[in-house]
Amino acid sequence: MTKKIAIIGASGYTGAELIRLIASHPGMEVAALAANSKAGQSMASVFPFLRHLDLPDLVIWEQIDFARIDLCFCALPHKTSQEVISQLPAEMKIVDLSADFRLRDPADYKNWYGNDHAAVEMQQEAVYGLTEFYRDRIAGARLVAGTGCNAATGQYSLRPLIQAGVIGLDDIILDMKCAVSGAGRSLKENLLHAELSEGYNAYAVGGQHRHLGEFDQEFSALAGRPVRVQFTPHLIPANRGILSTGYVSGDAKAVHETMLRAYADEPFIEVLPFGETPSTHHVRGSNFVHLGVTGDRIEGRAIVVAALDNLCKGSSGQAVQNANLMLGLPETQGLMAAPLFP
Amino acid sequence: MTKKIAIIGASGYTGAELIRLIASHPGMEVAALAANSKAGQSMASVFPFLRHLDLPDLVIWEQIDFARIDLCFCALPHKTSQEVISQLPAEMKIVDLSADFRLRDPADYKNWYGNDHAAVEMQQEAVYGLTEFYRDRIAGARLVAGTGCNAATGQYSLRPLIQAGVIGLDDIILDMKCAVSGAGRSLKENLLHAELSEGYNAYAVGGQHRHLGEFDQEFSALAGRPVRVQFTPHLIPANRGILSTGYVSGDAKAVHETMLRAYADEPFIEVLPFGETPSTHHVRGSNFVHLGVTGDRIEGRAIVVAALDNLCKGSSGQAVQNANLMLGLPETQGLMAAPLFP
Amino acid sequence: MTKKIAIIGASGYTGAELIRLIASHPGMEVAALAANSKAGQSMASVFPFLRHLDLPDLVIWEQIDFARIDLCFCALPHKTSQEVISQLPAEMKIVDLSADFRLRDPADYKNWYGNDHAAVEMQQEAVYGLTEFYRDRIAGARLVAGTGCNAATGQYSLRPLIQAGVIGLDDIILDMKCAVSGAGRSLKENLLHAELSEGYNAYAVGGQHRHLGEFDQEFSALAGRPVRVQFTPHLIPANRGILSTGYVSGDAKAVHETMLRAYADEPFIEVLPFGETPSTHHVRGSNFVHLGVTGDRIEGRAIVVAALDNLCKGSSGQAVQNANLMLGLPETQGLMAAPLFP
Amino acid sequence: MTKKIAIIGASGYTGAELIRLIASHPGMEVAALAANSKAGQSMASVFPFLRHLDLPDLVIWEQIDFARIDLCFCALPHKTSQEVISQLPAEMKIVDLSADFRLRDPADYKNWYGNDHAAVEMQQEAVYGLTEFYRDRIAGARLVAGTGCNAATGQYSLRPLIQAGVIGLDDIILDMKCAVSGAGRSLKENLLHAELSEGYNAYAVGGQHRHLGEFDQEFSALAGRPVRVQFTPHLIPANRGILSTGYVSGDAKAVHETMLRAYADEPFIEVLPFGETPSTHHVRGSNFVHLGVTGDRIEGRAIVVAALDNLCKGSSGQAVQNANLMLGLPETQGLMAAPLFP
Structure with missing residues (x-):
């Protein structure tokens, strides 16, 4: 039934x-x-x-x-x-x-x-x-x-890493690129096609976005100590999608292996081969999350990119x-x- | 199995x-x-x-x-x-x-x-x-x-009308607005984002588009006499969708009733209430066709608008x-x- | 000064x-x-x-x-x-x-x-x-x-032709594709990026758009008799531009020559070579008008396409x-x- | 002459x-x-x-x-x-x-x-x-x-700060959002409208982008010691614009004042009031640079956002x-x- x-x-x-x-x-x-x-x-x-x-x-x-x-x-x-x-x-x-x-x-x-x-x-x-x-x-x-849709994206990027202790906790940055449907169907000037199409900008810069409350709660609970990340959302001229570019300290290969292990059995989470990066194009309208891990030329730094559809x-x-x-x-x-x- | x-x-x-x-x-x-x-x-x-x-x-x-x-x-x-x-x-x-x-x-x-x-x-x-x-x-x-994707869109607009004899056969115009995926994944300058986004244009104007071969074949067979329509496609900065605006002579109400009757049992074809017009937004990614019929201020003229997803x-x-x-x-x-x- | x-x-x-x-x-x-x-x-x-x-x-x-x-x-x-x-x-x-x-x-x-x-x-x-x-x-x-911005676009397409008497007056159709800034900065649901981007639709179908008042006034005065055209605007996911596809009866070459002659000395109006068609991409942000004339496979029919920037x-x-x-x-x-x- | x-x-x-x-x-x-x-x-x-x-x-x-x-x-x-x-x-x-x-x-x-x-x-x-x-x-x-267009954007964000010694040199991150015209008119699959519109992604992640050579050369010369930044470009579905979100350590107010002082007489560089952030919308097609500085909730961290038109x-x-x-x-x-x- x-x-x-x-x-x-x-x-x-x-x-x-x-x-x-x-x-x-x-x-x-x-x-x-x-x-x-x-x-x-x-x-x-x-x-x-x-x-x-x-x-x-x-x-x-x-x-x-x-x-x-x-x-x-x-x-x-x-x-x-x-x-x-x-x-x-x-x-x-x-x-x-x-x-x-x-x-x-x-x-x-x-x-x-x-x-x-x-x-x-x-x-x-x-x-x-x-x-x-x-x-x-x-x-x-x-x-x-x-x-929160941003909160989910950031947590898919970081939870296994915090839990496994493979990244530093005091220099995490999440730079997110968010499609406009996240702002809902409300009538605001900056959501008009003529104001948004063909341009983009940061907003709620410097720790003002409310989804930080979720990051604080969840990451601190996981780590067993207070964790405060930097998070800057950007409004992108697209209708669906969040792309989170996460900057962390840690060994990139260990980060990638932790991700693979953590999500091995998850039906909706795809961890890409090391060095590949996801795109919001490839998850649009779906319940899938694509995750990519890359090392930086600066030793001990890794970049974790996550893509999902904010509405789905x-x-x-x-x-x-x-x-x-x-x-x-x-x-x-x-x-x-x-x-x-x- | x-x-x-x-x-x-x-x-x-x-x-x-x-x-x-x-x-x-x-x-x-x-x-x-x-x-x-x-x-x-x-x-x-x-x-x-x-x-x-x-x-x-x-x-x-x-x-x-x-x-x-x-x-x-x-x-x-x-x-x-x-x-x-x-x-x-x-x-x-x-x-x-x-x-x-x-x-x-x-x-x-x-x-x-x-x-x-x-x-x-x-x-x-x-x-x-x-x-x-x-x-x-x-x-x-x-x-x-x-x-052809345009051929399908035009036929959904016109076949029942030609069959029922409720429109003139010698002054049919189909003005279509086509999203870019119809051109395929081929590498052409005019399909680049930088060339296409934020602008639009007609192409294959004046009876050059190959889908006219299908219109000629199908409409003539239906009418039992040669039918030649005018058809102008336009390239629109969107990825999916065809919107066909059809200009015909005939009684708009009769056109609408013919449509309603013809498609009453079709699972994928939605005929809108008289005077409403469809949008490609509302069929994207689906197998549905939306059809709208409106009368013109000029008596004896009707406008038939059809929307479908060209790829689906x-x-x-x-x-x-x-x-x-x-x-x-x-x-x-x-x-x-x-x-x-x- | x-x-x-x-x-x-x-x-x-x-x-x-x-x-x-x-x-x-x-x-x-x-x-x-x-x-x-x-x-x-x-x-x-x-x-x-x-x-x-x-x-x-x-x-x-x-x-x-x-x-x-x-x-x-x-x-x-x-x-x-x-x-x-x-x-x-x-x-x-x-x-x-x-x-x-x-x-x-x-x-x-x-x-x-x-x-x-x-x-x-x-x-x-x-x-x-x-x-x-x-x-x-x-x-x-x-x-x-x-x-009106649409009224201007249609008149650039048709005035010389009506004045010269090279087209029929009773079967003129103007199918226009209009960018969203024409609707102004007003807060309406259908003007939101999420509602407009990636889709398009006709509106004010069947002779309801107010710019028809200008067409009626101007074309009738030119012709010395009442002229009523069909005009359908469409809302396109772009910020600037109007593309008018005009369907007229008349000899296409004569139409083109009339255009060339009429606009020969105009600093802002470019008449393209016969058979070429303009694009809103190529006039964006400018005071220029691009005009193209093409013949149809149906003898005695011509297509006149005009592009300009609605805001400029x-x-x-x-x-x-x-x-x-x-x-x-x-x-x-x-x-x-x-x-x-x- | x-x-x-x-x-x-x-x-x-x-x-x-x-x-x-x-x-x-x-x-x-x-x-x-x-x-x-x-x-x-x-x-x-x-x-x-x-x-x-x-x-x-x-x-x-x-x-x-x-x-x-x-x-x-x-x-x-x-x-x-x-x-x-x-x-x-x-x-x-x-x-x-x-x-x-x-x-x-x-x-x-x-x-x-x-x-x-x-x-x-x-x-x-x-x-x-x-x-x-x-x-x-x-x-x-x-x-x-x-x-380089990214190199210019990053340097407008950072040169005065490095010169004035108001930011740390070992934890600089530049997260850039780049419009597609930066990739030129070349025929590549990922530059097609159908592949790019409505989605976005990072590329050249982890220190691979050649504009890093310029950052290394210029920032090191300014600082009098080697400086290596992290830089991740992202491809955004827009035609013109670069938005650089820079994450630095330093006192945000001092950063802002340094910016104001450094660019006070520059005809093309606009430093926004403290806490405001620029948008690529507002520099499109122009030779202007808009710069914004914001403090983070984490003390000692500042965010520097720069916007310019990559082609201009x-x-x-x-x-x-x-x-x-x-x-x-x-x-x-x-x-x-x-x-x-x-």
């Missing part, structure tokens, strides 16, 4: 991506779609690329009959998400795609997001959704917090992967479609 | 698209891949986006053991295709993606392609691969000729759809994935 | 383009910049690409001391423009870039724009700003109405060209910079 | 950019254009965007009458350049845009470029063309070596600036045009 899925926040890009994935998923079906600002509209009008599907119209989330829902994805803006989720039925399985449950420490949350958390107990309960590293806990969780593996694909675990379905189900190229 | 598939010409975009589609197809598996210029290479090196798949290395086509192949896709350049296909085993089921078997009349072929056909009997035998209109004959065919529905998706029929599989199998947006 | 220029509506793309052009213009200098919604801001913050220039800060237009201004460009939205312009000093020379003074007939204006005109006498006084065809009247005008020749470049005439400066001054390629 | 200019290698992008700039330059005129592979062709056919100019046809360089040439730009591939330049008249003023005369040490040259230098004495004679730092020597030079300030604009000095013209002549935005 297919699992009945509800999506709250279905009118944004991550909501649409969830529907796209579930439409090809043999174990799930879309049972309810909510988007309060567009309630009453059909998905064909909100997202004409989904026109061929037989989908329920958008409702306000309070109208959903949760009794017949097996799992609920929340793709709401942060802060709104915690307010809605705290009102959902107590037993409802939830995968949240917002930032609201990623940080475990209420003080950290307030530090990065500026407000007190409105659902602190749920914050404690939530399992961090980086599947490959929290698999077992996710399988038993009620509430899973999807990671960085967000909605990860969410479906987690939902598979939570629902007892095969982890890769509905997620093995090849990337779209060109 | 899954059907064993060979692809000859696997190093181009249509070859890669075939592999992408078959990778998610429950009834097919890739058994052999040939590309004479890149024989010996792995698909991971030729198309890194397919790296996660367990694919055979490229060979020269003569090395394929056709005895264990159920169906062969040929994605070779025209002229090469007829030479290779005429040497394949006589019983081999073949879907050809080249231009070689689209035109039934050897004189037409020579007129448009400049050379005598090297396999005239096979030219006669081949079934034209526009699935929705040749479904029964394709199911029984040994050799199916994939249509316009080429490799169509080929898989035809192969499904030829192999006795469900026609839509492996082809229902939603478009990629954004 | 350089002429003192004011720009009202300086925070949009046409305003910025005016400043870009005037910055290299030996006969003009920017003396005042107004943008009521961003008054108080520096141009470096509103348009960082102008950061190197020593420009006045933005004010509200009422703060401009018009006594020291030689000419005023109005780059306001339509309707706002007529309200502001009717309050400017009576002798002020004005080039208006909005739609407000393009149509001479108040009924036509109301028909296309939906409201009564608030300054009907000025509407009568205004000279239509298609420089090459209204040169003498523009030189003596106080108020010049910049044309289609709007702000035209405005400066007209201002040159109004101020007694050489017509081409400040406008001869080559296009930017690639 | 305008200076007579010859361009050898006029059929590539830097050659075309030279012509574009000279076309608006009051002190120079194009007297001869050479491109051996396209000799005999008109520039209108090789670069239709230059169609409006009255330019000489392409010849082979041996046909140029150098007696009437005041200065010669060489825009040839490296290695070819040294062969041609060593055959030019001994007194001819030359600005070379290739890599051939950038490195002063023959061993360094061989190390990075793989071959012995064919004109070692000229290599010694050549002045490194980073105008702002070699201004006096360039004014008196016969042969000036244009810098990074190559042909720099060449014209140097030629101005060599010819006794005002340094900024012909180079003050504002960027093109959007």
Whole structure:
């Protein structure tokens, strides 16, 4: 029997991506779609690329009959998400795609997001959704917090290296190149085609990006001591993709071997031969991560490049992967479609 | 049992698209891949986006053991295709993606392609691969000729209208906007990113494009009299998509109703409500066609806009759809994935 | 002595383009910049690409001391423009870039724009700003109405042909491909990079686009009888450029010769050799128009393709060209910079 | 009297950019254009965007009458350049845009470029063309070596800081994002629109890029000790622009003040207010450099971001600036045009 899925926040890009994935998923079906600002509209009008599907119209989330829902994805803006989720039925399985449950420490949350958390107990309960590293806990969780898309990319690059102790912890730099869909469907001048196409820029420079909260939490926990990385995101004129160029100290060959070993059995993670580097072209629209390791001419320095699709593996694909675990379905189900190229 | 598939010409975009589609197809598996210029290479090196798949290395086509192949896709350049296909085993089921078997009349072929056909009997035998209109004959065919991508787009716009007699036949104009992957992976100056991005232009203006041969053949057969349309393709800075804006004389409402009726049961063809127009954004990476009909302020004039993905529905998706029929599989199998947006 | 220029509506793309052009213009200098919604801001913050220039800060237009201004460009939205312009000093020379003074007939204006005109006498006084065809009247005008960018492109394609009587008047089709800056800097979902990049679509199909009002007015006046063309704009994923593909009946060679003759002495208009077609790539950022004429395989049909930069020749470049005439400066001054390629 | 200019290698992008700039330059005129592979062709056919100019046809360089040439730009591939330049008249003023005369040490040259230098004495004679730092020597030079475009970008970011001693020398990282025109007009698969658009990747990772030779030479000379930086270029789907994100140790405020002081009188270099970051959008098509400095949350770390147009300030604009000095013209002549935005 297919699992009945509800999506709250279905009118944004991550909501649409969830529907796209579930439409090809043999174990799930879309049972309810909510988007309060567009309630009453059909998905064909909100997202004409989904026109061929037989989908329920958008409702306000309070109208959903949760009794017949097996799992609920929340793709709401942060802060709104915690307010809605705290009102959902107590037993409802939830995968949240917002930032609201990623940080475990209420003080950290307030530090990065500026407000007190409105659902602190749920914050404690939530399992961090980086599947490959929290698999077992996710399988038993009620509430899973999807990671930041940049946070996921950086962690795929660094977690095995920190864990294995093959890199220095005090001089890590993550320079990321991010496609524009990561900014969502919001109407901002700098997201207009005429402002973005044919140019690119850094933003949130110098340690301001909120995904640093996740890096701090996760890398410090792994290392057993505080770890603070430098992270600079850049806005690139493309629609999907994150490319992370990581600069670390350590033996490049040891770094590469650690990567190969760590990800040997992972269905979605491809570690390239030593010296090759990935491209966002080659993961677009898919749940795959490509990782490349290269040595520098400066001895003792390595470069770790990671590529993934921010909307899929960085967000909605990860969410479906987690939902598979939570629902007892095969982890890769509905997620093995090849990337779209060109 | 899954059907064993060979692809000859696997190093181009249509070859890669075939592999992408078959990778998610429950009834097919890739058994052999040939590309004479890149024989010996792995698909991971030729198309890194397919790296996660367990694919055979490229060979020269003569090395394929056709005895264990159920169906062969040929994605070779025209002229090469007829030479290779005429040497394949006589019983081999073949879907050809080249231009070689689209035109039934050897004189037409020579007129448009400049050379005598090297396999005239096979030219006669081949079934034209526009699935929705040749479904029964394709199911029984040994050799199916994939249509031109522009030719498909224009025919989806016009065939039902010509058949129903609701439009004039002597003043049809098809103005098409074509993404660059239609030109293939060939190294030409005008296909460089720096030459193409941020600009656009018409080409093959005035009746020079070879897909006109298909329009002439098919529309004339339908009408029972010679039909000659005007067709101007334009090269647009995008990777996938064809948008055809068709200008016809006729009653717009009657045109729309004819469309609705003709495509009511077609799984891949969506006729939009009257007055709405499609976008290539909404079919990218999919096997769907979106069709829109609008009336003009000038009475008796209608505009028919069609959008499809040239590499998928316009080429490799169509080929898989035809192969499904030829192999006795469900026609839509492996082809229902939603478009990629954004 | 350089002429003192004011720009009202300086925070949009046409305003910025005016400043870009005037910055290299030996006969003009920017003396005042107004943008009521961003008054108080520096141009470096509103348009960082102008950061190197020593420009006045933005004010509200009422703060401009018009006594020291030689000419005023109005780059306001339509309707706002007529309200502001009717309050400017009576002798002020004005080039208006909005739609407000393009149509001479108040009924036509109301028909296309939906409201009564608030300054009907000025509407009568205004000279239509298609420089090459209204040169003498523009030189003596106080108020010049910049044309629509699509309207300019179509008129460059057709005016000499209608005047010379070498084409039919009842079956003209203009299929245009328009870059996104034509839609301005407004925050609309369909103008986001993620929605526009990699796809394209028709809009305002079937005779709804307001620039048709200009075609009707101008072509009918030229022909001495009502002329109604079909015109379909398409939104293309590029920032600058309009490509118009015109379908006409007539002898293609005669069409080409008429073009050559008509534009022989025009400094900004390049008629290509017969059979060649222009590209928006080759006029980007410039005041040039490229025109190509090709015959069709169907006898008696010709295709006229025109390319220009919508922001420059289609709007702000035209405005400066007209201002040159109004101020007694050489017509081409400040406008001869080559296009930017690639 | 305008200076007579010859361009050898006029059929590539830097050659075309030279012509574009000279076309608006009051002190120079194009007297001869050479491109051996396209000799005999008109520039209108090789670069239709230059169609409006009255330019000489392409010849082979041996046909140029150098007696009437005041200065010669060489825009040839490296290695070819040294062969041609060593055959030019001994007194001819030359600005070379290739890599051939950038490195002063023959061993360094061989190390990075793989071959012995064919004109070692000229290599010694050549002045490194980073105008702002070699201004006096360039004014008196016969042969000036244009810098690498990445090399220029990195040096604008770092030279004042190294000179002032405000940053550490052993942990400098330059992560650059490079538009595709930097790769020239060569026909390579990865430069096709279909392969590049909508994706991005690192290349020459780990200290392989030849512009490192320039960094080593220049930074070491400045510091008076060997300096080796890490440098990773990335290919971005845009046509023009380099964005360099530099990671350095040092006090961010001191870094910013050093920048402000160093560039206070430079006409082409804009240092942004502390904490602001530049964008390639805002320098496109111009000779301007935008520089931004930001502090990191990690004390003692600063981020220096630089943006310029690789074809203009990074190559042909720099060449014209140097030629101005060599010819006794005002340094900024012909180079003050504002960027093109959007």
